[in-house]
Amino acid sequence: MQQLPAQNEKVSALTFFISSSRIALTSFGSPPFWARRELVERKRWLDDREFLEYMALGQLLPGPNVLNLLVMVGHRLAGWAGAVAAIAGFMGWPFLIVISLGMLHQRYGAIPMVHDAIVGMSAVAAGLLVATGVKMAMTLPRHWHPWLCGVLAFIGVGILRLPLVAVLGVLAPYSVYAAWKGKW
Amino acid sequence: MSDSSDLLVFFLHFLMLSFLAVGGFSAVLPEMHRFMVENHHWISSQDFAAAYAIAQLAPGPNAMYVTLLGWKAGGWAGAIAATVAMLAPVATITIWAARMHTRNPDAPFAQALRRGLAPVALGLFLAGAWILVNSINTGWHGYILTLVAIVVVLRTKLNPLWFLATGALAGMAGFV
Numbered sequence: 001m002q003q004l005p006a007q008n009e010k011v012s013a014l015t016f017f018i019s020s021s022r023i024a025l026t027s028f029g030s031p032p033f034w035a036r037r038e039l040v041e042r043k044r045w046l047d048d049r050e051f052l053e054y055m056a057l058g059q060l061l062p063g064p065n066v067l068n069l070l071v072m073v074g075h076r077l078a079g080w081a082g083a084v085a086a087i088a089g090f091m092g093w094p095f096l097i098v099i100s101l102g103m104l105h106q107r108y109g110a111i112p113m114v115h116d117a118i119v120g121m122s123a124v125a126a127g128l129l130v131a132t133g134v135k136m137a138m139t140l141p142r143h144w145h146p147w148l149c150g151v152l153a154f155i156g157v158g159i160l161r162l163p164l165v166a167v168l169g170v171l172a173p174y175s176v177y178a179a180w181k182g183k184w
Numbered sequence: 185m186s187d188s189s190d191l192l193v194f195f196l197h198f199l200m201l202s203f204l205a206v207g208g209f210s211a212v213l214p215e216m217h218r219f220m221v222e223n224h225h226w227i228s229s230q231d232f233a234a235a236y237a238i239a240q241l242a243p244g245p246n247a248m249y250v251t252l253l254g255w256k257a258g259g260w261a262g263a264i265a266a267t268v269a270m271l272a273p274v275a276t277i278t279i280w281a282a283r284m285h286t287r288n289p290d291a292p293f294a295q296a297l298r299r300g301l302a303p304v305a306l307g308l309f310l311a312g313a314w315i316l317v318n319s320i321n322t323g324w325h326g327y328i329l330t331l332v333a334i335v336v337v338l339r340t341k342l343n344p345l346w347f348l349a350t351g352a353l354a355g356m357a358g359f360v
Contacts, residue, residue, distance in 0.1 A: 094244025120355020
């Protein structure tokens with residue numbers, strides 16, 4: 001094995017498959033919330049800073065961000081089998097469930113009560129997502145540089161609705177350059 | 185979709201889009217709508233919107249709406265084609281990145297990359313959350329529900345499935 005012991009603990013692919021499945025099956029609305037809960041709080045495979053760094057990579061690679069995160073963490077903990085376990089666990093169940101829901105929707109259409117429950121649940125799910133972001137923000141270094149980059153990214157995409165590629169194209173190189181030069 | 189050449193066109197187009205889906209699949213949603221609804225008339229605009237809403241209900245990544253679009257347009261073959269297209273960048277780029285990262289996690293440039301990207305990604309993450317909050321909530325009731333959820337999540341260690349159930353009940357009671 002040329003695998004470096006990035007982490008002292010060795011985790012089996014099956015264990016990681018179960019964790020990925022648990023994250024997938026509880027992830028209503030905000031997968032990052034549940035991924036953080038499982039990986040950082042329950043299993044303690046990562047600390048908060050590592051989680052944020054993997055989230056950042058997962059966000060910037062194409063594809064679902066938490067899937068990217070799980071593939072990288074799975075690979076680190078259990079090698080190739082861990083990466084495959086991440087894909088199977090995190091995508092397999094949702095694949096079957098989403099199609100089942102599509103079938104139910106096709107048959108029963110929109111019942112008003114069901115619709116109202118969904119709206120209420122969505123409002124809470126959005127809150128979970130914001131809270132996860134706030135928790136991750138607590139772990140940023142106490143320095144104006146990273147905070148400025150974070151705030152500019154938020155305003156650019158969230159408020160001004162600028163194209164993602166443009167915002168990333170400007171902020172990412174600058175922020176990486178500043179980190180490389182040891183500005184924080 | 186009527187035949188296998190349609191399926192191939194669909195697959196190749198989604199394959200291209202998924203490599204562009206940096207920051208999540210919401211980024212390519214407008215392009216998928218143009219391709220499936222306006223150019224090819226594979227599904228109606230209403231079905232497109234419904235697929236998106238239903239996928240948000242299912243557990244798992246938000247990107248599952250892509251699978252459902254494939255299913256609506258082309259049955260099981262369409263669903264599998266859409267999902268395989270969605271996984272292609274993960275199976276190539278991410279696994280490569282994971283390998284580099286596992287082999288040499290402490291290389292100075294890798295560290296600078298992670299440290300530098302972290303705040304930008306966090307800003308984008310919160311921007312996505314902000315857009316979601318605003319697209320779901322049409323009145324102040326919804327915003328209150330969201331705000332309460334944020335505070336409670338930050339203050340307690342309760343399993344958030346309880347909050348989601350409470351939100352569903354509040355919705356059924358006509359609060360939102």
